[in-house]
Amino acid sequence: MKKFELTSEFLIIPDSHNKDCCYVYFPIKSLIIKGNKDTEFFLEHFKSKKVIETKNRNHIKFLTILEQAGVVNGEPDKDPGPFTYDRPMPTGVTLIPTNRCNLKCLYCFNNSEIKGSDLSEEIAYRAVDLLVKNALEQSKKQIDVFFHGGGEPTQNWSLVMSVINYAKEVAANNNLSVRFGICTNAICGEETMMDIIDNFESILVSADGKPDIQNLQRPLHNGKPSFPVLERNLKLLSRYKKRYSIRITVSSHHKNRLDKDVEFLCQQFNPTSIIIEPLHECGRCVTTSCQPMLPENFIEEVVRCYQVMEKHNKPLQYSGSKLQLTNRFCGTAGSNFFITPEGDVTACLEVTRRSDKRSKVFFYGYYNNESKCFQFDLDKYRNLASMRVSSFEDCKLCFAKWHCGGDCLAKAPDSESIGKIRNPYRCFVNKNLIKYQLLREFNKKKITLKPISYGSTRFTS
Numbered sequence: 001m002k003k004f005e006l007t008s009e010f011l012i013i014p015d016s017h018n019k020d021c022c023y024v025y026f027p028i029k030s031l032i033i034k035g036n037k038d039t040e041f042f043l044e045h046f047k048s049k050k051v052i053e054t055k056n057r058n059h060i061k062f063l064t065i066l067e068q069a070g071v072v073n074g075e076p077d078k079d080p081g082p083f084t085y086d087r088p089m090p091t092g093v094t095l096i097p098t099n100r101c102n103l104k105c106l107y108c109f110n111n112s113e114i115k116g117s118d119l120s121e122e123i124a125y126r127a128v129d130l131l132v133k134n135a136l137e138q139s140k141k142q143i144d145v146f147f148h149g150g151g152e153p154t155q156n157w158s159l160v161m162s163v164i165n166y167a168k169e170v171a172a173n174n175n176l177s178v179r180f181g182i183c184t185n186a187i188c189g190e191e192t193m194m195d196i197i198d199n200f201e202s203i204l205v206s207a208d209g210k211p212d213i214q215n216l217q218r219p220l221h222n223g224k225p226s227f228p229v230l231e232r233n234l235k236l237l238s239r240y241k242k243r244y245s246i247r248i249t250v251s252s253h254h255k256n257r258l259d260k261d262v263e264f265l266c267q268q269f270n271p272t273s274i275i276i277e278p279l280h281e282c283g284r285c286v287t288t289s290c291q292p293m294l295p296e297n298f299i300e301e302v303v304r305c306y307q308v309m310e311k312h313n314k315p316l317q318y319s320g321s322k323l324q325l326t327n328r329f330c331g332t333a334g335s336n337f338f339i340t341p342e343g344d345v346t347a348c349l350e351v352t353r354r355s356d357k358r359s360k361v362f363f364y365g366y367y368n369n370e371s372k373c374f375q376f377d378l379d380k381y382r383n384l385a386s387m388r389v390s391s392f393e394d395c396k397l398c399f400a401k402w403h404c405g406g407d408c409l410a411k412a413p414d415s416e417s418i419g420k421i422r423n424p425y426r427c428f429v430n431k432n433l434i435k436y437q438l439l440r441e442f443n444k445k446k447i448t449l450k451p452i453s454y455g456s457t458r459f460t461s
């Protein structure tokens, strides 16, 4: 009799080409086994028992292979993290300098207009001071200051530059380094673009593809084309050999052409990577009728784009199908420290206005003008920090869970279901794209593999 204990979690990835086959995935141990229904049956039985003792030579042979792979009689699985403090201790901030924007994108989640509110210098400076204090307390060497929309950060450029100068000064005074990042539409003057080139290490440009689709989906606020300015500025980034990413929002307009848009952007502007995200119907979509692509079509398009990017030897990212392991989708669960133009602290970049019903979940603090510091609602912070994939009942048996992390909390069907119900569109896309990537790695044998077919003997003990 030999005794075996199942020490790692496994999840079943169905084989869409052969109903009798499946892949058994041990995510934390990065092991995939190709098996059949008997393999699945045997392992499910093993899971229900946790420990089995057997004399059956076939079983012993199979279980010994699993033992050698470290999933049986091995180290118990560890949660892949990341973990956070039980109160906000940010050493990075994302400032939303304004909710004004110079474009009128068909799908803008924020409905940004030419007019709107701007973040004050005082609030931005105090956010930087808080990062410095926390970095010193945690013996960290670096703080991070990022600028993002709401609106378009370059529309409040004097604030951005003054925060950069202030952060450089206070960081240097405290022997810290500071890293700057920006997410921009890159529709700005040449001088502003040169500031970006000179000051930012992390640059993300939102752009949607060839001129026709860029001008259609992302026109200037007066309706004129935005491509000519975008083209000039992306060429500047490329000329100065800046590392930067382009983010494409994929709508039904990209059907049967997304790979060509990706190819065009790579050839013309040489970005370091491309990020693609399916349009989430909200904000201005209500008035423009801009629609997402059907999820099946989106998956097909993305798979073609992987091939384009492989040819260019550049990564293609979609937020829901990362290969790294994580217990959460994004920093909303315990890390994000984002400041809205009104001085509210939000954990989500898509929820930046008090009028948004989701703010009751995502807003967890504000800048107190009297005490001149940030005040946090710890219950709200802790509630957000707990929204991780291991606490989502409907993710429990999903093979994609440690990659997807339970998906974007802001894409829940409504404000009442944040952290409770997944978005079915994204869930379907995530599972398919994670499966595609895992099996691609499996076939390249990059993941430790022990392909085995358990055979037709049923486990009967």
Ligand code: SF4
Residues within 6 Å of the ligand: 329, 330, 331, 332, 347, 348, 349, 350, 351, 408, 409, 410, 411
């Ligand atoms: S919850 Fe979703 S929209 Fe909000 S910050 Fe995270 S990824 Fe972005």
Ligand code: SF4
Residues within 6 Å of the ligand: 389, 392, 394, 395, 398, 399, 400, 401, 402, 404, 405, 406, 407, 422, 426, 427, 428, 430, 431
């Ligand atoms: S959101 Fe969907 S794809 Fe992601 S872990 Fe949960 S069930 Fe899986």
